[in-house]
Amino acid sequence: MTPELERAVKRYTQWFGSYKKSGELVKIQVWLTVNNGSIEFLTLDDSYKVKRIRGNPRVVCYIGDKEGPSVSGTAEIFMGSEAIWRVYRAYWKTHPLIMAFIAFSIRRRIRTHKQVLIRVRPNVPNPLTGVTDPIV
Helix, strand or coil: CCHHHHHHHCCCEEEEEEECCCCCEEEEEEECEEECCEEEEEEECCCHHHHHHHHCCEEEEEECCCCCCEEEEEEEEECCHHHHHHHHHHHHHHCHHHHHHHHHHHHHHHHCCCEEEEEEEECCCCCCCCCCECCC
8 A cells, every 4th residue: 555545545435426317426535444445434225325336336436535546346235234333433533523513413323224335446556555543
């Protein structure tokens, strides 16, 4: 991993880019965690991100900020609660102050199956190979 990418990952934010049917790239700011080389984050099950991924799983993650190092890959949608809870715990480590205000609503959405995990598997060569951050 390059030093620039390593610094960007430590910000635990990204601009997640997914494609509309028209081919237009839409960037949305979200938090991120890295699990065994894959980028992961939580979102609502009916979000536009999820709808765009179902139409085209090809995505681009701009790590750290809107113009940060980019990582292209393929996104998958997971509903498995163990993985979702792992990311939820990671959010507490990376954004504790904000989580104090929003944790209840996220927990409620996880329990009612309204929260999903997006996992981005970077294209080869994967610049995040072997990285897990934060370690939960």
